[in-house]
Amino acid sequence: MTKLPPHTNDADPQETTEWVDALEAVIKHEGMERAHYILKQLSDHATRTGAQLPYALTTPFRNTIPVQDETPKPGDAFIERRISAMVRWNALIMVMRANMDNDDELGGHISSFQSGATLYNVGFNHFWRATNDDQLGDLLYIQGHSAPGIYARSFLEGRLDEEQLDSFRREVDGNGLSSYPHPWLMPDYWQFPTVSMGLGPIQAIYQAHIMRYMSARDLVPRDNRKVWAFLGDGEIDEPESLGAISLAGREELENLVFVVNCNLQRLDGPVRGNGKIIQELEGIFRGAGWNVIKVVWGSQWDSLFARDKSGLMQKRMDECVDGEYQNYKANGGAYTREHFFGKYPELAELVAHLTDEQIYKLNRGGHDPDKVYAAYAEAMRTKGQPTVILAHTVKGYGTGDKGEAQMGTHSLKKLDKETLQAFRDKYMIPLSDEELESVPYYRPPADRPEMVYMHQKRRDLGGYLPARQDDFEALEIPDLDAFKAQLGSSGEREISTTMAFVRLLSTLTKDKQIGKRIVPIVPDEARTFGMEGMFRQLGIYSSSGQLYDPVDAGQVMYYKEDKKGQMLEEGINEAGAMSAWIALATAYSNYRCPMIPFYVYYSMFGHQRIGDLCWAAGDMRARGFLIGATSGRTTLNGEGLQHQDGHSHILANTVPNCVSYDATFSYEVAVIVQDGMRRMYQDKEAVYYYLTLLNENYQHPAMPEGAAEGIIKGMYRYQEATGEGQHRVQLLGSGSILREVIAAAELLRNEFDVDADIWAVTSFNELTRDGQDVERWNMLHPEQPARESYVTQCLKNQSGPVIATSDYMKNYADQVRTWVPANYRVLGTDGFGRSDSRQKLRYFFEVDRYFVAIAALKSLQDEGSITADIVTDAIQRFGIDPEKPNPLKS
Numbered sequence: 008m009t010k011l012p013p014h015t016n017d018a019d020p021q022e023t024t025e026w027v028d029a030l031e032a033v034i035k036h037e038g039m040e041r042a043h044y045i046l047k048q049l050s051d052h053a054t055r056t057g058a059q060l061p062y063a064l065t066t067p068f069r070n071t072i073p074v075q076d077e078t079p080k081p082g083d084a085f086i087e088r089r090i091s092a093m094v095r096w097n098a099l100i101m102v103m104r105a106n107m108d109n110d111d112e113l114g115g116h117i118s119s120f121q122s123g124a125t126l127y128n129v130g131f132n133h134f135w136r137a138t139n140d141d142q143l144g145d146l147l148y149i150q151g152h153s154a155p156g157i158y159a160r161s162f163l164e165g166r167l168d169e170e171q172l173d174s175f176r177r178e179v180d181g182n183g184l185s186s187y188p189h190p191w192l193m194p195d196y197w198q199f200p201t202v203s204m205g206l207g208p209i210q211a212i213y214q215a216h217i218m219r220y221m222s223a224r225d226l227v228p229r230d231n232r233k234v235w236a237f238l239g240d241g242e243i244d245e246p247e248s249l250g251a252i253s254l255a256g257r258e259e260l261e262n263l264v265f266v267v268n269c270n271l272q273r274l275d276g277p278v279r280g281n282g283k284i285i286q287e288l289e290g291i292f293r294g295a296g297w298n299v300i301k302v303v304w305g306s307q308w309d310s311l312f313a314r315d316k317s318g319l320m321q322k323r324m325d326e327c328v329d330g331e332y333q334n335y336k337a338n339g340g341a342y343t344r345e346h347f348f349g350k351y352p353e354l355a356e357l358v359a360h361l362t363d364e365q366i367y368k369l370n371r372g373g374h375d376p377d378k379v380y381a382a383y384a385e386a387m388r389t390k391g392q393p394t395v396i397l398a399h400t401v402k403g404y405g406t407g408d409k410g411e412a413q414m415g416t417h418s419l420k421k422l423d424k425e426t427l428q429a430f431r432d433k434y435m436i437p438l439s440d441e442e443l444e445s446v447p448y449y450r451p452p453a454d455r456p457e458m459v460y461m462h463q464k465r466r467d468l469g470g471y472l473p474a475r476q477d478d479f480e481a482l483e484i485p486d487l488d489a490f491k492a493q494l495g496s497s498g499e500r501e502i503s504t505t506m507a508f509v510r511l512l513s514t515l516t517k518d519k520q521i522g523k524r525i526v527p528i529v530p531d532e533a534r535t536f537g538m539e540g541m542f543r544q545l546g547i548y549s550s551s552g553q554l555y556d557p558v559d560a561g562q563v564m565y566y567k568e569d570k571k572g573q574m575l576e577e578g579i580n581e582a583g584a585m586s587a588w589i590a591l592a593t594a595y596s597n598y599r600c601p602m603i604p605f606y607v608y609y610s611m612f613g614h615q616r617i618g619d620l621c622w623a624a625g626d627m628r629a630r631g632f633l634i635g636a637t638s639g640r641t642t643l644n645g646e647g648l649q650h651q652d653g654h655s656h657i658l659a660n661t662v663p664n665c666v667s668y669d670a671t672f673s674y675e676v677a678v679i680v681q682d683g684m685r686r687m688y689q690d691k692e693a694v695y696y697y698l699t700l701l702n703e704n705y706q707h708p709a710m711p712e713g714a715a716e717g718i719i720k721g722m723y724r725y726q727e728a729t730g731e732g733q734h735r736v737q738l739l740g741s742g743s744i745l746r747e748v749i750a751a752a753e754l755l756r757n758e759f760d761v762d763a764d765i766w767a768v769t770s771f772n773e774l775t776r777d778g779q780d781v782e783r784w785n786m787l788h789p790e791q792p793a794r795e796s797y798v799t800q801c802l803k804n805q806s807g808p809v810i811a812t813s814d815y816m817k818n819y820a821d822q823v824r825t826w827v828p829a830n831y832r833v834l835g836t837d838g839f840g841r842s843d844s845r846q847k848l849r850y851f852f853e854v855d856r857y858f859v860a861i862a863a864l865k866s867l868q869d870e871g872s873i874t875a876d877i878v879t880d881a882i883q884r885f886g887i888d889p890e891k892p893n894p895l896k897s
């Protein structure tokens with residue numbers, strides 16, 4: 008008869024035991040599947056009778072894979088332990104050396120990698136395939152602050168030398184190692200910037216999704232490639248970490264493996280001191296359709312489990328909270344004996360034969376290569392589900408009482424002499440006490456068995472990791488002529504730049520060379536942008552095709568989901584859509600297949616909402632287009648304060664390799680997109696594009712002769728002054744407000760005898776970057792003839808003050824002030840948006856034609872060209888209340 012642990016609330020222990028015995032018998036004689044079946048029948052029956060069962064998505068706090076089902080780890084356990092020890096050593100040393108004998112405060116982390124070392128080493132030795140001429144390898148999202156351990160392995164492998172390790176976090180002089188994974192700084196090494204917590208997990212999910220998309224469309228073979236993402240248990244609290252896991256479950260992303268390093272601690276303290284992070288995550292992931300593998304306990308516990316016939320030890324494990332588990336590791340064997348086992352006399356008895364030292368060494372699953380191997384092997388085999396491995400570890404493992412499971416261990420940067428010696432002894436690093444004085448790295452000669460073994464393992468898996476491919480085969484980009492429809496006048500037809508863009512996109516998808524590489528991505532706003540025609544034309548990607556008849560099936564533009572769909576409709580999920588875009592925008596590297604993604608979204612929900620992903624995209628050398636549709640504070644008029652964007656260009660300019668444009672006319676859109684494709688995919692510049700589009704309808708002129716170059720540089724003369732007026736001004740306008748500027752020029756000419764040159768400014772950001780670059784060069788070359796910024800070149804031979812107006816904050820146009828060789832006045836839309844007609848909003852924000860005209864007149868007054876009463880007269884004539892509140896404050 009089974010002996011059950013004492014439960015105080017068991018009304019009839021005898022009856023309970025009978026049920027458990029019956030179940031045991033079924034498992035023993037008929038197998039687990041039959042047991043499952045019977046339990047399911049019982050549960051269904053109970054539900055039919057109306058019973059509310061205490062459904063639990065969690066299992067007891069123990070390993071998911073029973074000992075007898077573990078796939079045995081092949082290879083030489085002893086040698087692998089040696090490799091692991093050396094990796095640990097060098098990871099520790101490189102952080103210590105970065106922080107020794109200097110006041111540079113370079114930082115670095117010891118404890119995170121020491122807790123995750125086995126999780127990485129098992130992967131490197133047995134699972135992770137590299138990309139080479141024959142295969143596309145696995146994609147690894149490595150916990151950012153575990154970077155020292157990854158460098159340490161590369162050092163052992165001979166890919167990095169001591170000098171480079173000593174240049175950890177010393178990058179300015181070149182050849183340094185970046186603090187965290189940064190492809191921008193180490194383009195042949197790191198693939199994914201992960202250290203801004205949460206960005207790794209969400210990107211990994213969408214990477215796996217895009218991997219399936221790419222193969223569904225026959226762009227790259229599917230193979231058995233996997234995406235592995237390493238997460239901290241503290242990192243899990245980021246909304247991005249868990250926010251997209253249901254997509255992975257729903258899409259059955261069997262090519263995705265999450266490994267959560269559950270060391271129970273984050274930076275300040277325990278992740279769930281009063282609960283159990285592993286159990287919490289088990290429930291969440293299982294509920295989202297994931298295959299959950301808990302790796303809680305190491306092999307040292309196996310014999311205790313075998314002897315724990317009553318389940319009392321399990322009960323004790325289940326009732327302890329993480330704060331207590333942290334205590335056991337921080338306080339050692341005697342403490343654990345007393346506080347963990349000592350709670351029940353039978354349990355104390357169970358470990359009576361063990362010394363305190365042996366109790367302390369009862370290991371956690373994430374530090375046991377055999378348990379980790381078994382979990383990884385299971386993840387590799389899993390079909391139809393993503394896998395999450397919840398690995399129980401100790402933060403600062405091996406760093407003794409100075410670091411192991413200590414509250415402040417995350418910030419540990421150095422070990423004292425005794426702790427270092429103890430670490431050396433624990434990992435049997437053959438260095439004497441004297442040698443330790445210099446805090447040396449350790450790498451055995453190349454012919455040592457460990458080294459031979461390690462290289463062989465990587466050869467078997469196709470090469471070394473991490474590795475990133477930066478180069479790709481250039482694409483043949485169509486000439487500008489291909490977009491004739493956008494370059495000509497729209498005639499009487501009033502259209503928006505969004506409509507022009509959608510047509511251009513449609514043309515691109517039909518291009519023989521690049522058509523299949525074009526990927527429109529929307530987060531549930533295609534209809535808003537008039538892109539619904541693409542549903543049918545391109546199909547919406549869905550891994551299950553379309554299992555229903557769409558209600559609009561009879562219509563030409565019906566909602567067509569398709570296994571080979573080209574368009575991505577990612578739902579109301581900007582971070583997800585952006586992550587999909589990033590995966591495609593880096594496909595040139597990770598799939599050796601350049602893709603041209605266009606992510607089209609409400610401009611307000613771009614850089615402002617997902618700015619950190621935009622930043623990461625720059626780091627990753629993403630290539631593609633972000634399209635901020637319905638942009639402009641006063642142009643998207645009805646939607647109000649939380650939609651009307653007047654600052655996305657300012658944010659876009661914070662990403663160094665993001666090239667941004669605010670277009671007015673369809674020919675500008677065509678020129679910008681064509682040139683962008685040329686720069687990114689033909690000339691292989693590591694930039695990406697941000698282009699704002701408008702939903703205001705108006706007539707579009709044909710492209711003025713020779714305008715293309717200026718459009719790309721950021722400004723061109725749209726209309727020359729007639730030369731007839733008494734006074735002269737230079738009017739700059741961008742986006743929708745250019746049209747107000749054009750109207751203002753007419754007012755000025757007709758009513759004030761002021762003649763205006765009109766300049767269309769497609770990018771104050773590009774103008775600014777050019778100006779700053781020129782200024783910098785001039786500063787550093789004082790003896791050389793000074794160079795001239797493009798803004799200066801455009802305006803230097805013009806006369807009259809310069810007035811710039813945009814639908815963005817004044818800062819946007821104000822950036823170029825230094826290079827404007829004249830009196831410069833800026834109008835813009837600072838302040839919270841609100842709903843009203845465009846006309847009213849432009850009056851409210853003081854960017855309509857009348858304000859442009861007044862700004863011009865005021866500038867002429869300031870120059871002494873006209874008298875104040877003319878300006879006053881204009882203010883009155885236009886019905887402007889001079890006491891109207893400042894929009895910034897209203």
Ligand SMILES: Cc1ncc(C[n+]2csc(CCOP(=O)(O)OP(=O)(O)O)c2C)c(N)n1
Binds near residue numbers: 119
């Ligand atoms: C978005 C973001 N916020 C804060 C940090 C700073 N930070 C770096 S590591 C860390 C603690 C990480 O804890 P955990 O995820 O559990 O990883 P562990 O080191 O324990 O493996 C914090 C707060 C960050 N990198 N990113």
Ligand SMILES: [Mg+2]
Binds near residue numbers: 239241272402
């Ligand atoms: Mg942690």
